[in-house]
Amino acid sequence: xxxxxLLSRDARVMRSSLIRQLTGLVGQxxxxxxxxxxPNAQMFPHAKFRQILxxxxxxxGGQMFQYSVTKGNPRLINAVGERDRVTKGIAVSSKESLLxxxxxxxxxxxxxxxxxxxxxxxxxxxxxxxxxxxxxxFRSRVCAVECxxxxxxxxxxxxxxxxxxxxxxxxxLIYVIPNFQNPAGSVWSQDRRRELYDFASxxxxxxxxxxxYGELYxxxxxxxxxxxxxxxxxxxxxxxMSTFSKILAPGLRVAWIHGPEEVTQRIEYCKExxxxxxxxxxxxxxxxxxxxxxxxxxxxxxxxxxxAKAQAMQRSLESHFGEFARWRAxxxxxxxxxxxxxxxxALEVFRASLAEDKVxxxxxxxFFAEGGGANTLRLSFSNVKDENIEIGLSRLSRxxxxxxx
Amino acid sequence: xxxxxLLSRDARVMRSSLIRQLTGLVGQxxxxxxxxxxPNAQMFPHAKFRQILxxxxxxxGGQMFQYSVTKGNPRLINAVGERDRVTKGIAVSSKESLLxxxxxxxxxxxxxxxxxxxxxxxxxxxxxxxxxxxxxxFRSRVCAVECxxxxxxxxxxxxxxxxxxxxxxxxxLIYVIPNFQNPAGSVWSQDRRRELYDFASxxxxxxxxxxxYGELYxxxxxxxxxxxxxxxxxxxxxxxMSTFSKILAPGLRVAWIHGPEEVTQRIEYCKExxxxxxxxxxxxxxxxxxxxxxxxxxxxxxxxxxxAKAQAMQRSLESHFGEFARWRAxxxxxxxxxxxxxxxxALEVFRASLAEDKVxxxxxxxFFAEGGGANTLRLSFSNVKDENIEIGLSRLSRxxxxxxx
Numbered sequence: 142x143x144x145x146x147l148l149s150r151d152a153r154v155m156r157s158s159l160i161r162q163l164t165g166l167v168g169q170x171x172x173x174x175x176x177x178x179x180p181n182a183q184m185f186p187h188a189k190f191r192q193i194l195x196x197x198x199x200x201x202g203g204q205m206f207q208y209s210v211t212k213g214n215p216r217l218i219n220a221v222g223e224r225d226r227v228t229k230g231i232a233v234s235s236k237e238s239l240l241x242x243x244x245x246x247x248x249x250x251x252x253x254x255x256x257x258x259x260x261x262x263x264x265x266x267x268x269x270x271x272x273x274x275x276x277x278x279f280r281s282r283v284c285a286v287e288c289x290x291x292x293x294x295x296x297x298x299x300x301x302x303x304x305x306x307x308x309x310x311x312x313x314l315i316y317v318i319p320n321f322q323n324p325a326g327s328v329w330s331q332d333r334r335r336e337l338y339d340f341a342s343x344x345x346x347x348x349x350x351x352x353x354y355g356e357l358y359x360x361x362x363x364x365x366x367x368x369x370x371x372x373x374x375x376x377x378x379x380x381x382m383s384t385f386s387k388i389l390a391p392g393l394r395v396a397w398i399h400g401p402e403e404v405t406q407r408i409e410y411c412k413e414x415x416x417x418x419x420x421x422x423x424x425x426x427x428x429x430x431x432x433x434x435x436x437x438x439x440x441x442x443x444x445x446x447x448x449a450k451a452q453a454m455q456r457s458l459e460s461h462f463g464e465f466a467r468w469r470a471x472x473x474x475x476x477x478x479x480x481x482x483x484x485x486x487a488l489e490v491f492r493a494s495l496a497e498d499k500v501x502x503x504x505x506x507x508f509f510a511e512g513g514g515a516n517t518l519r520l521s522f523s524n525v526k527d528e529n530i531e532i533g534l535s536r537l538s539r540x541x542x543x544x545x546x
Numbered sequence: 547x548x549x550x551x552l553l554s555r556d557a558r559v560m561r562s563s564l565i566r567q568l569t570g571l572v573g574q575x576x577x578x579x580x581x582x583x584x585p586n587a588q589m590f591p592h593a594k595f596r597q598i599l600x601x602x603x604x605x606x607g608g609q610m611f612q613y614s615v616t617k618g619n620p621r622l623i624n625a626v627g628e629r630d631r632v633t634k635g636i637a638v639s640s641k642e643s644l645l646x647x648x649x650x651x652x653x654x655x656x657x658x659x660x661x662x663x664x665x666x667x668x669x670x671x672x673x674x675x676x677x678x679x680x681x682x683x684f685r686s687r688v689c690a691v692e693c694x695x696x697x698x699x700x701x702x703x704x705x706x707x708x709x710x711x712x713x714x715x716x717x718x719l720i721y722v723i724p725n726f727q728n729p730a731g732s733v734w735s736q737d738r739r740r741e742l743y744d745f746a747s748x749x750x751x752x753x754x755x756x757x758x759y760g761e762l763y764x765x766x767x768x769x770x771x772x773x774x775x776x777x778x779x780x781x782x783x784x785x786x787m788s789t790f791s792k793i794l795a796p797g798l799r800v801a802w803i804h805g806p807e808e809v810t811q812r813i814e815y816c817k818e819x820x821x822x823x824x825x826x827x828x829x830x831x832x833x834x835x836x837x838x839x840x841x842x843x844x845x846x847x848x849x850x851x852x853x854a855k856a857q858a859m860q861r862s863l864e865s866h867f868g869e870f871a872r873w874r875a876x877x878x879x880x881x882x883x884x885x886x887x888x889x890x891x892a893l894e895v896f897r898a899s900l901a902e903d904k905v906x907x908x909x910x911x912x913f914f915a916e917g918g919g920a921n922t923l924r925l926s927f928s929n930v931k932d933e934n935i936e937i938g939l940s941r942l943s944r945x946x947x948x949x950x951x
Contacts, residue, residue: 142782144808147718147752149684152659155815161616182608190611191603198596203587206595206795211566242647242799245822254557275819279554313552347552377547390611392826394647403549410560414680417650420825421797 150258151278158274159507163491173533174501175520178323180475181450184443185390186435193429201425209421212409213240213397217428221397224431228364229355230372231381233399239409242419243394244353244384247408248275250415251349251380251398254407255313256281261305262314265293267508267517269323272316272351282310285510290469292329293317295336302344314347320367321354321474324508324519328472334370341378347404352383356440358473359448367473377401385427387475388436388443393423447475450522450530457531461538465545477520478505484546487518490537498536555663556683563679564912568896577900578938580907580925583728585880586855589848590795591840598834606830614826617814618645618802622833626802629836633769634760635777636786638804644814647824648799649758649789652813653680655820656754656785656803659812660718661686666710667719670698672913672922674728677721677756687715690915695874697734698722700741707749719752725772726759726879729913729924733877739775746783752809757788759879761845764853767877782806790832792880793841793848798828852880855927855935862936866943870950882925883910889951892923895942903941 145153164176198205212218218238225231241247248271256262258280264273266285273283284301287294293315302312315337319329329337341348350370358364371381377400384396398405412418430436451471458468458477467480481487487504494500505517522530550558569581603610617623623643630636646652653676661667663685669678671690678688689706692699698720707717720742724734734742746753755775763769776786782805789801803810817823835841856876863873863882872885886892892909899905910922927935 142750142806144782144806147660147750148812149658149660149662149665151662152812152816155812155819157815157818161818179613182612185608185611187603187608187611191600194599194603195596198592198599203590203592203795206590206592206797207587208584208791208796242821242825246820249820253554255552255554257554257556260554271819271822278816278819345547345552377549386613390608391613392611394821394823394825401547401549407553407557407560410562411557411683413562413566414560414676414683415651415654416647416799416821417676418799420647420799420828422827423825 151280154280155278158270160270160503163503172495172499172501173525173529175522175525175533176501176503177521177524178475179391179524180387181446181523184446186430186439189430189435190426193426197425197429205422205425207421209418209424211413211418213419214424214428217424217431218397220428220431222399224436225399229369231369231399236402237405238397238399239405239412240419240424241396241398241408241412242416243386243391244351244382244396245271245275246416247382247396247398248272250408250411251404252276252279252281253411254404255347257311259310261302261310261312262316263298263301263312264316264510265318265322266510267324267505267514268316268510269318269351270507273510276316283510288327292319292327292333293337295333295340298340302346312344312346314349315341316349316351317370318351318353319370320352321357321471323354323474324476324503324505325478326469326471326474326476328366331366331368335373338370338373338378342376346378348379350379350381352381353387354474355383356388357447357475358444359451359471360445362472371399377403380404388440389427389430393420393427395419395423395427447523450527451477453527453530454520454522454534457534461534465542475521475523477522479518479520481516481518481541482545483516485516485541485544487516490518490541490544494537494540498540500533500537500540502537556685559685560683563675565675565908568908577904577906578930578934580905580927580930580938582926582929583880584796584929585792586851586928589851591835591844594835594840595831598831602830602834610827610830612826614823614829616818616823618824619829619833622829622836623802625833625836627804629841630804634774636774636804641807642810643802643804644810644817645824645829646801646803646813646817647821648791648796649756649787649801650676650680651821652787652801652803653677655813655816657681657684657686658816659809660752662716664715666707666715666717667721668703668706668717669721669915670723670727671915672729672910672919673721673915674723674756675912678915681721688915693732697724697732697738698742700738700745703745707751717749717751719754720746721754721756722775723756723758724775725757726762726876728759728879729881729908729910730883731874731876731879731881733771736771736773740778743775743778743783747781751783753784755784755786757786758792760788761793762852762880763849763878764856764876765850776804782808785809793845794832794835798825798832800824800828800832852928855932856882858932858935859925859927859939862939866939870947880926880928882927884923884925886921886923886946887950888921890921890946890949892921895923895946895949899942899945903945905938905942905945907942
């Protein structure tokens with residue numbers, strides 16, 4: 142049977158990402174892996190979840206496991222909105238917000254609601270591959286925009302938008318991760334956020350702001366520097382998304398979106414035929430967790446855990462990588478980004494390092510939507526024991542030295 | 547800001563279904579509602595879930611709340627495959643199977659993987675609106691095929707396929723619910739299943755078999771009559787889908803698909819950018835439930851509960867509707883389908899009945915993908931107390947009598 146002929150045009154271009162293929166290789170227990178993108182399961186408040194589940198199931202019985210509303214539990218939507226108002230300065234009504242089954246679903250639905258094949262979407266260089274892959278699966282044109290230390294280079298953005306328009310290509314969306322970006326760990330300046338917002342409003346483009354990591358700031362980082370672009374939004378030009386995956390637990394699969402109602406309404410239609418509703422159990426666990434006031438303590442313990450992990454990594458990087466690599470110390474999030482000298486191919490290093498040193502990481506190139514970045518790599522400190530951070534980075538440094546030009 | 551101009555072509559045609567709008571009206575507590583499509587929460591084994599959760603969280607801690615594999619927990623996939631082999635005669639390898647976040651996600655992903663705008667998909671008359679809406683959201687052409695008491699009229703199917711091909715329209719998918727269909731409650735004969743399979747193989751079409759209700763057969767129904775089309779499949783022409791929503795609990799959001807690997811592989815790519823993975827918590831609860839051998843008892847108690855509900859509805863229908871309505875008693879599932887005399891408009895009856903009698907149901911017309919069925923309606927017995935079944939149907943009968951021509 143000729144299945145290929147039966148596939149949709151979208152399905153014919155779908156691929157599994159290189160990163161997924163690489164992480165498939167690093168599952169063995171004797172590997173020291175800086176590859177995983179996941180938060181550390183020790184930080185998931187499972188004892189509290191257990192307590193909540195006992196309480197809720199005893200009180201609510203089977204209703205805990207019934208279908209729920211497509212756009213999400215209204216009390217949870219309100220609680221999330223209120224939290225974002227207080228801590229991030231975001232002002233939205235519940236009509237502008239909805240819950241989705243994890244950020245990845247939000248990426249997929251936003252893409253689906255906005256992008257036709259060939260439409261242009263602008264992303265940072267590098268950018269999150271789960272986002273660029275979602276956009277590419279709708280056959281949109283992902284344009285990588287250069288970045289400097291303050292964020293996206295807006296001159297480059299403007300020239301790329303203009304070039305796309307000259308080609309007759311509809312320009313719709315600018316996807317950015319201004320806080321502790323995956324993979325680069327970068328933080329946008331507040332000025333650059335304002336300038337991007339002004340640019341988008343002027344040009345009639347939407348900003349899709351992914352704030353998965355904003356609450357994971359390390360000791361010494363002033364959270365006022367992390368205020369989202371959405372806090373500036375008076376005109377409905379910003380679709381904001383965040384998630385409980387990093388601050389609470391990813392296996393619950395709950396994220397949220399604040400956007401202009403014209404967009405969130407369509408996302409709700411998308412969700413109606415897309416998965417009907419998010420796990421009722423997960424939503425109830427999270428709502429109860431918020432209502433008990435446990436998020437503040439949870440945030441503090443997560444932040445201090447990752448601060449310590451990142452510091453351990455900094456110490457080892459300084460001992461072993463100072464002579465030949467460049468990096469800026471991560472100030473939050475889960476990742477440390479590293480640039481090796483030009484000419485070193487991180488994918489080749491990855492293969493040798495995994496096979497001979499049993500050390501894994503993620504080569505940076507797949508995060509560059511239009512190529513480049515062969516000499517970069519992403520190190521996650523989230524799931525590596527402190528002593529293994531030192532051992533792994535020491536081995537990795539020796540491996541890289543052999544590849545130096 | 548002109549949001550309309552920024553929307554994708556798919557998003558511009560997305561609508562909330564009429565049924566969703568109607569069910570939004572019937573939430574008040576004093577309404578006797580035969581409208582709900584949901585199973586009865588009394589049947590969700592919450593005490594067992596609680597016991598499982600205590601056990602698993604104590605044993606596994608945070609890992610219970612970590613990300614999981616995109617295609618689903620491998621042990622759960624194997625357990626589901628083994629169960630379908632033993633109880634339904636389906637022979638598949640784990641490569642051909644994956645888990646999705648509820649059947650609705652399966653509908654969405656199968657549509658996305660196969661259907662381009664304008665492609666033809668063939669459905670029963672009537673058919674499940676969650677499916678036809680998912681197909682329509684990809685702008686495919688949904689063709690309603692006539693049915694008789696044994697299933698789809700295959701002559702009509704053949705003529706519609708031929709007509710679409712004459713128009714140059716790609717024909718890809720035949721979507722059917724052979725067991726206790728939502729909404730009509732119909733059960734296909736085993737002969738008709740075989741004939742459809744032969745037709746699809748001959749014509750190079752895929753069958754999408756939705757078996758959400760197959761395990762909900764009532765007393766007196768021989769389950770061998772429910773053997774799925776997938777049990778016949780030697781050639782990979784059948785995509786089979788079932789769910790834990792009706793037999794266990796829908797708020798967990800877990801369903802499964804067995805299909806040709808060429809298709810399930812693409813669905814996995816779709817899920818990778820679509821929601822990354824299904825709720826880890828839900829998958830672990832269900833796996834433990836299966837491994838403890840609790841499904842047999844659960845199935846028996848669910849079947850006997852709905853048997854009694856359906857019998858209560860039959861008694862009331864016979865007392866109040868025998869003179870003017872036609873129906874075949876449901877032999878499984880959650881729904882009783884009813885035909886009123888030609889000329890009676892069930893949507894008008896719905897409006898009057900809800901406003902004046904505080905009785906709700908679902909008019910049948912929205913289930914007819916290409917129009918018709920104005921005189922039909924769907925009654926759910928799942929969530930109505932026995933005494934209210936009698937009260938509600940007695941009121942509804944009086945209301946309808948006034949509309950008789």
